[in-house]
Amino acid sequence: MAAACMRTLAPVNRRFLQIHSGRIGAVADRVPRVSLQGTGWAHWTNGSGFRSKILSAARTGGGGRGRIAGCVFLMGSGLGIYQAMKFYFQHHRAEEDFSHMFDTELKLTLYQYKTCPFCSKVRAFLDYHGLPYEIVEVNPVFRQEIEWSTYRKVPILVIDGTESVQLNDSSVIISTLKTYLINKDKSIQQTVIYYPEYKTTNARGKEVTEYSNKYWVMLNEIEIEDVYPCKTTRREEVKWRQWADDWLVHLISPNVYRTPTEALASFDYIVREGKFGPVDGVFAKYVGAAAMYVISKWLKFRHGLQDDVRQDLYRAVNEWVSAIGRKRKFMGGQEPNLADLAVYGVLRVMEGLKAFDDMMENTRVKNWYKRMERAIQEQRGQS
Known part of the structure; x- marks a missing residue:
């Protein structure tokens, strides 16, 4: 009802408003479409160089403390990767459950x-x-x-x-x-x-x-x-x-x-x-x-x-x-x-x-x- 009211009132001020309102082209050309499957996952890797630096740091980290720090870092990275992969597969499985x-x-x-x-x-x-x-x-x-x-x-x-x-x-x-x-x-x-x-x-x-x-x-x-x-x-x-x-x-x-x-x-x-x-x-x-x-x-x-x-x-x-x-x-x-x-x-x-x-x-x-x-x-x- 409010929209209908505004359309009725529009001619009173339409010419004035059009000075301030840009014309819009074809809607279909400018509206992005969204897939019903949901957004995809971006797969990524940092390559072997990053892993080599970690291993090198673990080997040359200054005696026992360096080795311990390297092991802790590797364990933390492993847990992080595990959690990321777990989240990915859970999400992927949920999408499959609904995709039908x-x-x-x-x-x-x-x-x-x-x-x-x-x-x-x-x-x-x-x-x-x-x-x-x-x-x-x-x-x-x-x-x-x-x-x-x-x-x-x-x-x-x-x-x-x-x-x-x-x-x-x-x-x-x-x-x-x-x-x-x-x-x-x-x-x-x-x-x-x-x-x-x-x-x-x-x-x-x-x-x-x-x-x-x-x-x-x-x-x-x-x-x-x-x-x-x-x-x-x-x-x-x-x-x-x-x-x-x-x-x-x-x-x-x-x-x-x-x-x-x-x-x-x-x-x-x-x-x-x-x-x-x-x-x-x-x-x-x-x-x-x-x-x-x-x-x-x-x-x-x-x-x-x-x-x-x-x-x-x-x-x-x-x-x-x-x-x-x-x-x-x-x-x-x-x-x-x-x-x-x-x-x-x-x-x-x-x-x-x-x-x-x-x-x-x-x-x-x-x-x-x-x-x-x-x-x-x-x-x-x-x-």
Whole structure:
């Protein structure tokens, strides 16, 4: 919503800003690609000359003390080499254990706004599963970075392999990749067919693009039993993923732009974390904050929120925690599922703002949220 607001305001100052904004060439030519296998190891040697000097020093080191010092040095060097080799083989074995999950030729590039909740959902999924990816931060006003695409929203995930595939919509991106990671017999090109796009008209009479099956991981019967042992867990995951998109995400803007002070703090964060120049950043911060404060009031009315929008946020978050229950660590049980990652991704964009601090203080979400942080940091989805 903030990005849409800035695009609306851009013509007011566009000519002035373009003086200060350099034109960017083709994105594909300037974005470095990252292999999903991870970085390689640099093998090195100092040659025999270094070893000869050590041995020579040990032989001529001045009697017993020289010999002892030489032996100690050699032993220390040997232990160091042993530890280095041990670390190498452990790392190499870990890479081999995970390499079967993803084609090593595939490279992921995520086009995003850092403060966008839908982009945050995709990053949470990629990080949890330990999938390396390149980020291209998109300027929310001019969007030069995605000029090459007819799809003008973010996130966009480009997957480069034997063929390039562009995935749009955060839920489609996540469902496609999850299906691919589980069903290794199909390529990305074959997997994305499960999520065909179609045109529809929303409640305001505007034509929008939608995707079939976008909340479903498309598996055969054997895979379903393996991934979702309990019959209700799959439908539960779909229900709460959709809830995150259709309800929870709409509580973010009214809460982070609730007062003029909070709106200014939010846009300060957006400008600091986003891709803005020094001039358009100042313009975005003050004009954007004022505009979003007004728009947040309209959003409150549109979504039927209470005068104190915090109460709607608290109620939604507590509803989520209650659905998990006391016996489970996550909605997915012992480990997060796609619903956990979606809700976490949406809530994470408020970090550092008053709305986030208030939510942590006045709801029961803190323990679950901290568990999610650890699970993603440890990349526990790799296994």
